[in-house]
Amino acid sequence: MTSTPPRAESKGLRTQWRRAWSTRKAGASALSAPLRRELQTRYGDLSHLRRVGTRPPLREYFTELFDRRHFIWAGARGEALTRYSNERLGMAWYILRPLLDAAFYWVIFGVILNISQGMENYTAFILIGVFMFQISSRAITGGVSLVKNSKAMIRAFAFPRASLGISMVLRDLMSSAPAILIMIVLIVAIPPHEAPNVAWSLFPIILALQVAMSLGFVFFFGWLGALMPDLAQAMSFVSRLLMYGSAVIFPIERFVDHPAILAIIQLNPIYVALDMYRMTLISGAVPPFENWLQLAAWAIGGLVVGFTLFWWNEERYGRE
Template identity: 40%
Template structure:
């Protein structure tokens, strides 16, 4: 079936670059526009190129949403920092003062701040990824574009919002006794955040497709993140409660424990993390984003249905 291309002014020019190449039209050798099925999954290489072509839109959208999400509150974007800070204060009162889990941990306040702030980043990406296709369902049904742009936008939005959070965390561990000492190892912190972001992206992609097929998973995410929090040594040390070497080794292979452990070594204890820790976290990051992208891409044709 063929059809003439509508006049150029019938299509909003500022949207062409985002949706071009994935619409239901294609030009043949004679210049005639031919209709083709909409929503068909592109080969992986073309899919990645389509995402790359839309990188500017994804970035601008993520940056705008990062600082507008709290616009309805009196304190506005201050909640980017206040939310994990209040959560950390709660954990300090319960675990640090009442349960005395701080015993044996040097600079427990800094230990807890790093744990809560860095864990909060991954938990928000996980929750946002699970809701990405649901909140973007109107856009999915109206336009044809790589659906992975939605969970990717969520992760980038959280990454942008993580900027003031990390800055606040660093200032607090410098200001609150016992004061952390600045060392050259602090320069390695962006590498940790980059690897964590890669891991978060893969996690968000997996959660997005899983929640699309099983919507009830969005109700379970909160319980999973809470269990993961307790299994990542956010507010206590494993060595005090776990005696079995095999179980301890398994817990320390947790990617979020690695993120927290490396960050604490860099910022609090002036210790260079082991090569094994860096390699293990890198493996988690690469495997997460690779598996997550493939898993999400395989369900591309189904996201506009239902």
């Protein structure tokens, strides 16, 4: 009775292993029963194995995200610190860019077009609009190119792709923090000098809801951008449309004669966030419950829907 040489037997097992794992099925479930038993005899339990690049179950996915929290934080911090490293003014541009934008819009709309007529504190109005709008605007425009710009890393390493979106939002939040502090200082310092009050304590809560909503935007547009790469070419138009449709530089009272446009703007979650900021920082008032409910619904619902779509499409992000 002739026995199979060990080298030939090993080669046969490797051939079967490659054939089984080249299928579209994931993990050890793709193996035939005899081959699975043979491999388990040699290498132990294989139930935890899956094909590289496959979408893991949600519970396992969240565990992997948590295990990589230090990687996510370090990546976000590193990008925030080095973004303007080649510029002479360096990180000062995180403050100067939104300041220049606000000054430009203040001159054009507040002075030349005189939109500020009848408003008590147009300077604070436009500062809040420009500075806080950028958090969600960058999430949308950056989310579309998230997968495309990370192709090299996605193909080189096995990790939950959602960590890219989380890192991006963290980076933008870090880079926005100095500008937000300057915005608050200017609101207090520039006439008519808004004084801090109890309502200002609601600012961090509104910011947290906006950040959660922006993370949902990153996941949703990251998923959409992976399906339609050409969408990135239209994002400059989308960004401008969002700016004018979020009452960043003029109050929505300008549309009282156009109820359809007014209703659309009021449904815009970015406008809701900006309006709540203005209520607390300018009027010193607590936003009504309806605003809290609407913003929370967008933050939670948008994050759940965006994350689910992004996770569901996980396998295709590393392909051509």
